[in-house]
Amino acid sequence: MKLMRDVYIAGVGETKFGKHSVDYDVLGRAAALEAMRNSNINRPDVVQSAYVGNGMNGIVTGQTVFKDLGMCGRLPIINVESACSAGGMAVYSAIKDVATGVTDISLGVGCENHSLHMQSGTAFAPSMSDIETMHAAVMTGKYAMRANRYMHETGTTIEDLAAITVKNRRHATNNPNAWFKGAITIEEVVNSRMVAYPLTLQQCCGIADGAGAVVVCTKEMAAKLGVQKPVKVAGAVVQSGPYHNRPRDITGDDITETCAEQLYEESGIGPEDVNIVELHDAFTIAELLYYECLGLCKKGDGLKYLRDGDSTYGGKCVVSPRGGMLSYGHPIGASGAAQIAACVKQLRGECQGFQVDPIPRVAMTHVTGGGLSGTEHAACTMHMLVSAW
Amino acid sequence: MSDNKEAKKAPKPDITFFHPDLLIVPENGDPPYLQGYRCKSCGNLDFPKPTLCWNCWGEEFEIVPLSRTGVLYSVTDIFIGQAGMKTPYVFGYIDLPENLRVFAQMEGEPGSFKCDDKVELTIGPIRTNRDGLPITSYKFRKIAV
Numbered sequence A: 001m002k003l004m005r006d007v008y009i010a011g012v013g014e015t016k017f018g019k020h021s022v023d024y025d026v027l028g029r030a031a032a033l034e035a036m037r038n039s040n041i042n043r044p045d046v047v048q049s050a051y052v053g054n055g056m057n058g059i060v061t062g063q064t065v066f067k068d069l070g071m072c073g074r075l076p077i078i079n080v081e082s083a084c085s086a087g088g089m090a091v092y093s094a095i096k097d098v099a100t101g102v103t104d105i106s107l108g109v110g111c112e113n114h115s116l117h118m119q120s121g122t123a124f125a126p127s128m129s130d131i132e133t134m135h136a137a138v139m140t141g142k143y144a145m146r147a148n149r150y151m152h153e154t155g156t157t158i159e160d161l162a163a164i165t166v167k168n169r170r171h172a173t174n175n176p177n178a179w180f181k182g183a184i185t186i187e188e189v190v191n192s193r194m195v196a197y198p199l200t201l202q203q204c205c206g207i208a209d210g211a212g213a214v215v216v217c218t219k220e221m222a223a224k225l226g227v228q229k230p231v232k233v234a235g236a237v238v239q240s241g242p243y244h245n246r247p248r249d250i251t252g253d254d255i256t257e258t259c260a261e262q263l264y265e266e267s268g269i270g271p272e273d274v275n276i277v278e279l280h281d282a283f284t285i286a287e288l289l290y291y292e293c294l295g296l297c298k299k300g301d302g303l304k305y306l307r308d309g310d311s312t313y314g315g316k317c318v319v320s321p322r323g324g325m326l327s328y329g330h331p332i333g334a335s336g337a338a339q340i341a342a343c344v345k346q347l348r349g350e351c352q353g354f355q356v357d358p359i360p361r362v363a364m365t366h367v368t369g370g371g372l373s374g375t376e377h378a379a380c381t382m383h384m385l386v387s388a389w
Numbered sequence B: 001m002s003d004n005k006e007a008k009k010a011p012k013p014d015i016t017f018f019h020p021d022l023l024i025v026p027e028n029g030d031p032p033y034l035q036g037y038r039c040k041s042c043g044n045l046d047f048p049k050p051t052l053c054w055n056c057w058g059e060e061f062e063i064v065p066l067s068r069t070g071v072l073y074s075v076t077d078i079f080i081g082q083a084g085m086k087t088p089y090v091f092g093y094i095d096l097p098e099n100l101r102v103f104a105q106m107e108g109e110p111g112s113f114k115c116d117d118k119v120e121l122t123i124g125p126i127r128t129n130r131d132g133l134p135i136t137s138y139k140f141r142k143i144a145v
């Protein structure tokens, strides 16, 4: 979107990710409160609008999150849904309010609890009115088809894909909010239970619960709140997935490519200037393809980029420094907001034990959302964040 | 009035065939085929049937039988599937010569398909309906060499 005035992130919050016995609203409230306290907000009447992303936990999710904070009745709360992009879109919407002058300070939250609401041992699928879902499509299978085609065209192996999990779990080793972390071998990844060939269990993000929250505001408001390290929103883009019923290259990702191009143009920042990225690594193959789609490397060079260590600590651009979805798991409504929270902490140098060195100045987030027949994804949300102190 | 009430109470039987607008199985035993929809205003050929032509919003279509054979663009074997689906099952994208891509389940053993295989249309069960009966739809299988 065209940012009509400058917008800054004042503070962020996130919960631990994993299985939680408390519901989405408790998680969302914890993240929101942390984000507000992190912004030096100590009263219920400061934030002027709130957006809450959630995928599957029901209706009036936002009001449920905020009613116990004494905030309901003081501000509009709008609930946002676009499957896995919901949390990212909630932050985008908050940014839009500030950018357009509707508010001076707004809050975007993403929260989700799957484990209390979902039958275990089944895979996510879009709604049954969808022609592909009727024919038993599942999201894992759609990514698996991208993997098989990529392997067919490039000679990439399952072991190569597994290296993405190994990298991201290593990144997460000292991250207190990550769920699956630490050393895992290529063999362990490859030999884990087959989900959708060639994707094994350890190549798929876990079905997790969690929340993330981001407070955005004007420069004046950030100063008024005494925010020491405001992060500038250099760009924010939401796109809907183009529909095709014709042959197309699924080793690319049209919506990600379009979104990235728009983000680079609007922010004036190119892929070579980005220091860290949190992207939609819901499955190993996705991260590999997105190196190319985001322009971090040339089309066809994704595997080389990984093997050369360009996407890990010490490389050209650290991809998934928090461990990505492969370590956090993926509570669909939460991930987009949590990615932004994690990036802000990196930019602020607050990630003891997994801090990117030198401290990054530019971070990018990317989250797609939802399956729909004829699209790669129904939605895509991206943000560009820059240190502003 | 009471008849109406009765009708409301008894649930309608769920479908056992998907989908008469898309798949034709001739009664004379001729091979089944998919129906394409060609826009009468702009000539765009689409599958499945669109509400309006995506190109020009034309509302009138000529029905065109589509090729029964195509190329398997990509494929996967599903081991953890939708709730209620028996696993493993196989699905893929089939590219037809009419420049159309169709998503379908494959008939054949998991592990027996690879990208760029030549495949042909067949029919078979794709899932079980609410009444526990199989739903028949289009599927593809390898062309015997």
Ligand SMILES: [Zn+2]
Residues within 6 Å of the ligand: B039, B040, B041, B042, B043, B044, B053, B054, B055, B056, B057, B058
């Ligand atoms: Zn037309």
